Amino acid sequence: MEFCGIELAHPIVNGSGTYDALAARRVFGAAFESEFPFAAYVSKTITLAQRAGNPPPRLWELGQGMINSIGLPNKGLERFVSEDLPAYATLPAPLFVSVMGFSPEELEAILDTLADRDEIAAFELNFSCPNVKTGNIVGSVPAEGSGGISGPAIRPVALAHVARSAERVDIPLIGMGGVECGRHAADLLAVGAALVAVGTENFRDPAAGNRIVGELRALGDQAKAPQAV
Numbered sequence: 001m002e003f004c005g006i007e008l009a010h011p012i013v014n015g016s017g018t019y020d021a022l023a024a025r026r027v028f029g030a031a032f033e034s035e036f037p038f039a040a041y042v043s044k045t046i047t048l049a050q051r052a053g054n055p056p057p058r059l060w061e062l063g064q065g066m067i068n069s070i071g072l073p074n075k076g077l078e079r080f081v082s083e084d085l086p087a088y089a090t091l092p093a094p095l096f097v098s099v100m101g102f103s104p105e106e107l108e109a110i111l112d113t114l115a116d117r118d119e120i121a122a123f124e125l126n127f128s129c130p131n132v133k134t135g136n137i138v139g140s141v142p143a144e145g146s147g148g149i150s151g152p153a154i155r156p157v158a159l160a161h162v163a164r165s166a167e168r169v170d171i172p173l174i175g176m177g178g179v180e181c182g183r184h185a186a187d188l189l190a191v192g193a194a195l196v197a198v199g200t201e202n203f204r205d206p207a208a209g210n211r212i213v214g215e216l217r218a219l220g221d222q223a224k225a226p227q228a229v
């Protein structure tokens with residue numbers, strides 16, 4: 001399939017920050033190369049300056065997902081380019097780099113540095129994070145006092161938002177929120193998403209991407225009509 005001019009093997013990608021591909025390669029070895037779970041790899045969000053992130057605890061498991069207050073820890077642009085980009089370039093899938101600027105100028109500086117890098121197929125712009133001060137505050141519990149809810153708890157809301165967005169815009173959308181199986185991915189595709197991202201489910205099942213692709217294919221024509229949340 002094709003997404004924004006990029007050829008992809010299937011419509012399943014990872015949610016930014018929910019799958020460390022470099023750590024997964026160390027753990028899964030050869031199987032990682034032959035059974036890479038995503039059609040494209042979305043990096044953890046990077047910022048201009050290095051960030052330590054929020055104090056622990058940062059993750060809180062819920063019956064229906066989790067609350068996180070990670071706070072965008074990352075090496076910053078310079079070390080991302082020198083240390084991570086060469087490694088990401090060897091992944092068996094196109095690389096989407098997630099970037100966040102705390103001002104338009106900061107975002108411009110990041111994109112200016114990365115724009116000509118052949119290793120990068122696309123940029124994902126992170127415009128809002130529920131656990132840094134520019135974001136919307138949702139939930140409570142972690143050390144920071146608040147966090148973002150992810151996983152099955154948000155699936156019905158996410159499906160409704162993707163459906164409404166697809167009616168209003170003509171750009172390709174990546175639907176996400178609580179996807180655990182092929183049926184959930186099929187529902188997002190049926191309401192207008194071009195791709196589907198899997199996030200929290202990766203923590204439970206690091207091979208979830210591949211499993212969901214298989215389940216989606218097995219649904220065949222049944223995938224086309226939205227069914228349940």
Ligand SMILES: Cc1cc2nc3c(=O)[nH]c(=O)nc-3n(C[C@H](O)[C@H](O)[C@H](O)COP(=O)(O)O)c2cc1C
Pocket residue numbers: 014015016017018044045066068070072098126150151152154176177178179197198199200201
């Ligand atoms: C631990 C954790 C870290 C995340 N880090 C990022 C991030 O760095 N950048 C980003 O845009 N989204 C981040 N997200 C949001 C996910 O990419 C995804 O949008 C969200 O979790 C909803 O999908 P899900 O319900 O399948 O998890 C993070 C989510 C979790 C749970």
